[in-house]
Amino acid sequence: MKDIKLICFFLLLSFALGAQIDSSFVEHASPGALKQMGKTALRQNDPNSAAFFYEAYMKKTAKVDAKSMNNLAQAYFQLRNYKKAQTMFLKAYNADKEKVPEALYYHAQMQKSNGLYDSAKINFQRFKKEYKGDNKTLKKQTAKEIVFCDSLQAIMRKDNKIIVQLLDTTINKVNAEGAAISTAEHEMVFTSLRTDKQEYIHEDYDTVKTKKKKLYKATRRGDVWRFSGEYGGSLNDEDFNTGNACFSPDRKKIYFTRCNPTQKGKMICAIYVSEKNGDTWTEPVKLPKEINDPKYTSTMPAVTTDRQKGEIIYFVSNRPNGKGGLDIWYSIYDKKKKLYKEAKNAGNKINTSQDEITPFFDNETHSFYFSSNGLGGLGGFDIFKGLGDVPRFSSVDNVGPPFNSGADDAYFTVSPFLPEEGFLVSNREGGVTLKNNSTCCDDIYYYKQTAYIKVRLNGKVNSDSGNIAVPNAMIEIYMKDKRTNEKIWVKTITTDSLGNYTTRIEADQSYILTVRKKGFLSNSGEMNTLNITSSTNLSKNLRITPKPKGAIFIPNIQYAFGKSELMPESRIIIDTTVLRFMQDNPELVIEISAHTDSKGSNKANLELSQSRAESVVAYLISRGIDPLQLAAKGYGESKPMAPNTKPDGSDNPDGRAKNRRTEFEIIGELDGVEIIRE
Numbered sequence: 001m002k003d004i005k006l007i008c009f010f011l012l013l014s015f016a017l018g019a020q021i022d023s024s025f026v027e028h029a030s031p032g033a034l035k036q037m038g039k040t041a042l043r044q045n046d047p048n049s050a051a052f053f054y055e056a057y058m059k060k061t062a063k064v065d066a067k068s069m070n071n072l073a074q075a076y077f078q079l080r081n082y083k084k085a086q087t088m089f090l091k092a093y094n095a096d097k098e099k100v101p102e103a104l105y106y107h108a109q110m111q112k113s114n115g116l117y118d119s120a121k122i123n124f125q126r127f128k129k130e131y132k133g134d135n136k137t138l139k140k141q142t143a144k145e146i147v148f149c150d151s152l153q154a155i156m157r158k159d160n161k162i163i164v165q166l167l168d169t170t171i172n173k174v175n176a177e178g179a180a181i182s183t184a185e186h187e188m189v190f191t192s193l194r195t196d197k198q199e200y201i202h203e204d205y206d207t208v209k210t211k212k213k214k215l216y217k218a219t220r221r222g223d224v225w226r227f228s229g230e231y232g233g234s235l236n237d238e239d240f241n242t243g244n245a246c247f248s249p250d251r252k253k254i255y256f257t258r259c260n261p262t263q264k265g266k267m268i269c270a271i272y273v274s275e276k277n278g279d280t281w282t283e284p285v286k287l288p289k290e291i292n293d294p295k296y297t298s299t300m301p302a303v304t305t306d307r308q309k310g311e312i313i314y315f316v317s318n319r320p321n322g323k324g325g326l327d328i329w330y331s332i333y334d335k336k337k338k339l340y341k342e343a344k345n346a347g348n349k350i351n352t353s354q355d356e357i358t359p360f361f362d363n364e365t366h367s368f369y370f371s372s373n374g375l376g377g378l379g380g381f382d383i384f385k386g387l388g389d390v391p392r393f394s395s396v397d398n399v400g401p402p403f404n405s406g407a408d409d410a411y412f413t414v415s416p417f418l419p420e421e422g423f424l425v426s427n428r429e430g431g432v433t434l435k436n437n438s439t440c441c442d443d444i445y446y447y448k449q450t451a452y453i454k455v456r457l458n459g460k461v462n463s464d465s466g467n468i469a470v471p472n473a474m475i476e477i478y479m480k481d482k483r484t485n486e487k488i489w490v491k492t493i494t495t496d497s498l499g500n501y502t503t504r505i506e507a508d509q510s511y512i513l514t515v516r517k518k519g520f521l522s523n524s525g526e527m528n529t530l531n532i533t534s535s536t537n538l539s540k541n542l543r544i545t546p547k548p549k550g551a552i553f554i555p556n557i558q559y560a561f562g563k564s565e566l567m568p569e570s571r572i573i574i575d576t577t578v579l580r581f582m583q584d585n586p587e588l589v590i591e592i593s594a595h596t597d598s599k600g601s602n603k604a605n606l607e608l609s610q611s612r613a614e615s616v617v618a619y620l621i622s623r624g625i626d627p628l629q630l631a632a633k634g635y636g637e638s639k640p641m642a643p644n645t646k647p648d649g650s651d652n653p654d655g656r657a658k659n660r661r662t663e664f665e666i667i668g669e670l671d672g673v674e675i676i677r678e
Contacts, residue, residue, distance in 0.1 A: 148376025191243030469499030610634025
């Protein structure tokens, strides 16, 4: 009975705001009671108390208790005390590898976080060989980790031209800070608990009015960032933890999260949106159930814009049918219907069997940043970068040090005002920490790329007809994936009233520019920024041709004699002519027409020509052209280009050859066509 009372007392004490656990009580508790208190604290997501009780238990007991050692190691892991966790996981494994076989895996993970990559690889290999358990996810991840360790040499090349600087203690406090994002050239908003002491908060207990996270701002004067108060007025709510702000590309909307625990202690976050109203923000509105599933968390929003789809909201959730624990999901906002579509998973290029968090879009370059602990790296969560958006992302790459470290690195953002600058969040050594744990706490770091290469692309769009400037032409910019050579859509810009355009692009990339305008045929051009080593301005002029009127002859299209089957060489010709034309102009509707000479009956010639036109249409559809863009028409011998006979009545082989032809003609446009990003 005495131990039970002690357990209840310690639990209530450790869960209260700002409570300190009095060690004098521990002296009177039995080892069994301390062990139970540690187990309960760990189950209640209170690793600090769990570590305290398990440490006390270890001192009092004479048993070699591998499971309790493993639990203590897990508490250290959750507290992100990587050094203690590494040692304790190994002790647990050596004490009884049969009871805690997975401790060796986590020991290797902690070695990674502590920079011991060679040793980590050896222990991952050992775990792969020795582990007989049924955790398939861990088995798969182990195989990946061995490969990741081999790839670290390429990642570890440190770029000394990047400055990463811890922000001062007016911003970073003992508890976690996060989600710093630029609001102006010299202002940013971030999330914080804003206290100089450690908070022992257990979210099951709401009898005590606990301190909440809020949105705050900081401003820069000279080279120094300093705290400057709360941000956003009505965005913060005393009843919720508020944070993770992001802005729509036009800066007219702010998305953020509000979080609160359920009665069962499960933290549930939901995403809200507020609109700019002068210098203030409107009352926040909770996004609908398509995004905010009340049973699961929805948090860490990021927003980008697609020309056809409108706004795309990316966010993090643990909802069902994902790839792992936390995945990145997205929802498309339908501008016409003013509705958010059902959320979908961002896919295998982004999500893994582990966790993916903190998505961010640099909308100027359409670069996508996020953090993952399942894609390999230096340890913990690493920051990764890809290009594009759904449904096509490029391959993703680890951004490497100094952005990444052996600790957790997340919340990477790029300033839209100064693209060489931005922020990230990390619990790496050197931050504002607690006693005896140099990697406990998330702090905000500012970075600057001192040798950032600014590439400005300028140009003009002219018409082939009279070399006249084309205003309001849309230029779609694609980037080629270096690994797959896929085209990844980056952005769409518009020429001004004089046909000129200017935009920012990235160094060391290959681009395709496609220009479109109603009444013109689309045209594409290639360029690259490879081997550019300093900031520069590039020029690329583009030309477009007014849409032709009348039929366009497709040369050298051959069919089997008297039949409609395309000859193999004809398919090659179609691929390089009409197929490419349709791919460049997905909004156009064309008629494929086939013609014959006058040999045979009119009826037979009509049927043959119709069948041949349908063969070409069928082939184009098989190559991915939308059937709605194609019509087949056979004209038989009714539209000759040349006489079938000579004036004296004799046969005219040259004339008949010209009449046996295949053509295409623009007959319309699709309404509201969505251009598929290739």
